[in-house]
Amino acid sequence: MYAALWRLLPGPWWLKLFILLVLVTAVLYALFWYVFPWVSPFITPGEVDVE
Amino acid sequence: MSASVVSGERRKQRRRPRSRATVTSVLGELLLTAGVIVLLFVAWQMWIGDIIINAQKNDEGAAISQQLASSPAPEPPPFEKTDDGTIVYQPVIPAAPAEGEWLGQMLIPRFGADYNKGIYGGTTRAKTLDHLGIGVYTDSKMPGEVGNFAMAGHRTTWGKPFNQLDKLQVGDAIVVETPDGWFTYRFRTLEYVKPNQTEVLLDVPQMPGVATGERYITLTACSPLYSLAERIVAYGVYESFQPRAEGPPTALTDPPPPPAAPSV
Numbered sequence: 474m475y476a477a478l479w480r481l482l483p484g485p486w487w488l489k490l491f492i493l494l495v496l497v498t499a500v501l502y503a504l505f506w507y508v509f510p511w512v513s514p515f516i517t518p519g520e521v522d523v524e
Numbered sequence: 525m526s527a528s529v530v531s532g533e534r535r536k537q538r539r540r541p542r543s544r545a546t547v548t549s550v551l552g553e554l555l556l557t558a559g560v561i562v563l564l565f566v567a568w569q570m571w572i573g574d575i576i577i578n579a580q581k582n583d584e585g586a587a588i589s590q591q592l593a594s595s596p597a598p599e600p601p602p603f604e605k606t607d608d609g610t611i612v613y614q615p616v617i618p619a620a621p622a623e624g625e626w627l628g629q630m631l632i633p634r635f636g637a638d639y640n641k642g643i644y645g646g647t648t649r650a651k652t653l654d655h656l657g658i659g660v661y662t663d664s665k666m667p668g669e670v671g672n673f674a675m676a677g678h679r680t681t682w683g684k685p686f687n688q689l690d691k692l693q694v695g696d697a698i699v700v701e702t703p704d705g706w707f708t709y710r711f712r713t714l715e716y717v718k719p720n721q722t723e724v725l726l727d728v729p730q731m732p733g734v735a736t737g738e739r740y741i742t743l744t745a746c747s748p749l750y751s752l753a754e755r756i757v758a759y760g761v762y763e764s765f766q767p768r769a770e771g772p773p774t775a776l777t778d779p780p781p782p783p784a785a786p787s788v
Contacts, residue, residue, distance in 0.1 A: 474545055474553045504561070505576060509568045514650060517569070517681070 569681055577683030581657055585629050585640025589701060592768070598704055600767035615668025615765035616704035621645030621660060623652065628667065628702040630658055630675075630685070633780040634692055641685045643700065647676040654682050661725055665739075667700045667707040668765055671727035672740045679745035679756065679787075686745035689758045690714065691784030697775035698741055698760045705767040708775045709741040709760035716747055717755050724757045738762070749787060 482489040603613045621627040623646035630641045645660050646652040652659035658677040665671035677686035692698075696711040717724055728734045729742055739762030747756035766773040 474550045477545060501564070504564060505568055505572055509565055509573060510577075510655070512565075513569065513573075513681075514654060516565075 574681065574684050578685075581642065581683050581685070582638050582640050585642060586638065588629055588642070589640060592701065592703055595703075597768040600769045601704075601765075613705075613765045613767055613770075615707060615762075616702075616767070617666050617668045618702050618704065620664075620666055623648070624656060627660060628700050631699040631701055631706075631776060632692075632696070633699075633776065633778075634696045634784050635688050636783045637780045641677075641683075643675065653678055657683070658685050664725065665727065667702065667741070668739065668762070670737055670739055672725060672729060672742050673700075674725045674742040674744065676744045679747065680750050686743060686756075687787050688784045689743060689745050689756050690747075690787055692758055693781070696781065697773075698743070698758075699773065699775055700741075703768070705765055705770070706773045706776070707765050708763045708773050709739075710763050711758060711760045713759050715757045715759070717757055719752070719755055721755070724755075729757075729759060 479489060479493075482492050484492075598616075601614045601616050603611045605611055618627060621644060625645045627643045627645060630639075630643050632639050642657040643660060644652045644656040644658065647659035647661055653676065658675050661674045661676065664674040667673050678684050679686050679689070692711045692714070694711060694713070698709040698711055700707040700709070715724065715730075723730045723732060724742060724744065726732060727740075728736050728738070729740060741760040741762070743758040743760075744755050746752055747754045763775075764773065771777075
């Protein structure tokens with residue numbers, strides 16, 4: 474899967490590496506800013522204010 | 525063996541078709557990816573998310589304060605002059621916010637000069653505490669009102685607005701900013717209670733049926749850190765109301781106290 478991704482990327486190895494780093498950064502941004510805040514309420518414990 | 529033959533063989537090797545991805549290899553890579561994402565989630569929840577959300581909320585708060593400062597100031601409320609000539613304004617008490625509705629901004633210089641967190645109605649995680657910030661208890665009094673202005677906030681995670689409650693020192697300013705002005709409270713004491721001890725939210729905290737005519741502020745959060753077992757409660761008493769036309773109160777313009785270290 475990742476080997477196929479590496480083959481799909483154009484250019485010499487350093488360009489592939491650069492594109493890959495940009496992609497990883499984009500994925501991390503999406504996870505940290507959007508996906509995790511959205512998914513967190515489903516995972517963490519429920520109400521905390523008073524019992 | 526000549527060099528040209530070697531390079532020719534290499535070229536042939538490079539062109540050789542790669543072994544195709546099998547179901548097992550794809551599954552394995554997906555599982556590895558899932559493991560990395562779970563670890564990233566833990567890192568986000570415990571650390572990175574707090575940095576991101578904390579900065580976002582402080583930026584939002586600074587923008588709101590800026591906007592309030594640039595809009596025309598409302599007419600100052602009536603005031604009394606005390607014997608020593610200081611002017612005591614009557615507080616302009618805001619209306620109770622609906623769930624998720626903005627009430628004002630919380631400014632606590634001890635938590636840093638840039639600490640500026642929104643206060644909203646309600647204390648459910650889904651509607652207020654997680655995505656918005658500090659939440660006002662449903663039956664709470666409003667800032668400046670006689671009784672107890674009681675709020676809840678996260679001690680850890682979601683930008684942890686009340687992370688450093690245990691670092692407050694007696695006399696520290698707790699300022700609530702609304703469009704009408706600033707309510708300054710002074711921190712008095714900490715208390716640790718069980719989650720069902722809602723007496724901390726009474727008009728006179730922990731004193732059922734007692735009326736003192738005093739104005740209190742109560743900040744509650746989880747304790748110990750990363751646990752839901754107990755609650756940490758910070759109490760403050762009302763000091764003054766400063767109408768917007770008069771500019772920020774001295775509690776904010778004075779040199780800020782040394783910032784508290786984060787509670788970890």
